[in-house]
Amino acid sequence: MRFHILTLFSGMFEGPMGESIMGRARRRGLISVHVHDIRDFTHDRRRTVDDYPYSGGPGMVMKPEPLFEAVETLRESGELGEASPVILLTPQGRRFDQRLAEELAEREELALICGRYEGVDERVREHLATDEISIGDYVLGGGELAAMVVMEAVSRLVSGVVGSAESAANDSFTTGLLQHPLYTRPSVFRGWAAPDVLLSGHHAEVARWQRRESLRRTLERRPDLLDGVELSAEDRKWLREMGYGT
Numbered sequence: 440m441r442f443h444i445l446t447l448f449s450g451m452f453e454g455p456m457g458e459s460i461m462g463r464a465r466r467r468g469l470i471s472v473h474v475h476d477i478r479d480f481t482h483d484r485r486r487t488v489d490d491y492p493y494s495g496g497p498g499m500v501m502k503p504e505p506l507f508e509a510v511e512t513l514r515e516s517g518e519l520g521e522a523s524p525v526i527l528l529t530p531q532g533r534r535f536d537q538r539l540a541e542e543l544a545e546r547e548e549l550a551l552i553c554g555r556y557e558g559v560d561e562r563v564r565e566h567l568a569t570d571e572i573s574i575g576d577y578v579l580g581g582g583e584l585a586a587m588v589v590m591e592a593v594s595r596l597v598s599g600v601v602g603s604a605e606s607a608a609n610d611s612f613t614t615g616l617l618q619h620p621l622y623t624r625p626s627v628f629r630g631w632a633a634p635d636v637l638l639s640g641h642h643a644e645v646a647r648w649q650r651r652e653s654l655r656r657t658l659e660r661r662p663d664l665l666d667g668v669e670l671s672a673e674d675r676k677w678l679r680e681m682g683y684g685t
């Protein structure tokens with residue numbers, strides 16, 4: 440998976456994209472991150488990337504020319520495929536979630552445009568971006584952190600990036616449910632014991648416990664998610680015992 444980032448703040452990507460999962464995946468060649476400075480696509484001495492809004496009011500707007508030139512240069516040089524999505528990070532975009540991460544993980548390559556200031560010229564949305572994504576209903580100083588969130592969530596779904604396929608498949612949300620509680624040694628810590636079933640070595644019983652606790656946690660914290668989940672007869676029985684849908 441190749442990511443192209445268009446940003447005014449290249450330095451923001453250095454730490455987060457070099458550590459942990461992302462750093463390891465990059466060193467192993469499973470993903471690559473190409474950061475492009477939008478100012479490199481300006482032509483005036485001051486490398487201007489923003490201007491006043493025609494509508495007046497506070498703040499500045501990102502000019503269209505450097506962004507169009509950046510994407511077109513990448514496409515013409517073959518660095519970015521003709522059909523690869525160009526995603527604008529903006530609070531006005533489609534809400535990012537695990538399903539969207541799964542959709543994006545099927546692509547070979549993504550370009551991510553990080554907006555700053557009050558926003559980007561509307562012609563960027565209309566004629567350059569193929570998609571717009573928001574990571575949540577709050578306003579960040581720019582799209583950089585949002586782009587990193589998208590990259591990390593998508594990269595975890597790329598084959599080989601996380602330890603085992605099973606560990607990604609069991610994530611909260613992949614199953615449509617929140618993840619069950621996790622325990623490690625010691626089995627008793629300050630008098631608080633891990634559930635006996637987890638120490639029993641009975642794989643089928645452990646799997647049933649995990650499923651039941653996933654259901655319990657989802658019911659307690661995000662009951663809205665249960666609507667989208669396929670439930671077995673046993674799931675329904677447990678949920679009834681927990682007071683759901685009775």
Ligand code: ADE
Pocket residue numbers: 528529530554572573574575576577578579580581582585
């Ligand atoms: N830029 C500013 N806020 C954002 C958000 N919530 N999601 C994506 N990009 C943004």
